[in-house]
Amino acid sequence: MASRSLLDLSPATRARMLDFQERAGAAGLFLLVTCTLRTAQEQAALYAQGRTAPGRVVTWAKPGQSLHETGQAVDVVPMRGGVCVWGTTGADLDLWRQVGALGEAAGLEWGGRWPAKIRDYPHFQFKG
Ligand SMILES: [Zn+2]
Structure with a gap:
């Protein structure tokens, strides 16, 4: 299972x-x-989702292409009134x-600025 711990981020990304x-x-x-x-295997499983496995596409990064695999990326979701806000309209x-x-x-670099096709609001990364 992918980590949610900030301790698994690279020092520069964690700071x-x-x-x-x-x-x-x-x-x-x-x-x-x-x-x-996220491990390369976990990235591979995510990449398969919506392609060769059921579900909707959730990533455009193949294994080896995501900064999550090197601890240089973090996904967050804001909470409002104790509820996660996943919507991206209004x-x-x-x-x-x-x-x-x-x-x-x-x-941090924000995935919300990426082109529409690969836009990723929860994603933040630091390439260093
Ligand atoms: Zn991400």
Whole structure:
């Protein structure tokens, strides 16, 4: 099972993530971490989903292409009123944009800025 621990992030990514959480907290937001480190096998299984396995496509990164495999990426979801906000339209999109800006201010690259086809709102990474 993929890790949700910040201890599994690279030191440079972890430092930025801690800054990100601090900025979110100051803005009254709580971020639930849903994934940090993922093995190549786990990435392969995710990539298969929606292609050769049931479900919807959730990643465009093949094994070896995701920074989750090197602890340089983290997925988060903001919570509002104790509920995870997964939606990406209307007020939910405004919240994601706020979260994205906070992550960027902490020095992370935000997947919410990627082209529509591969856009990934929960994803933040630091290539170093
Ligand atoms: Zn991710």
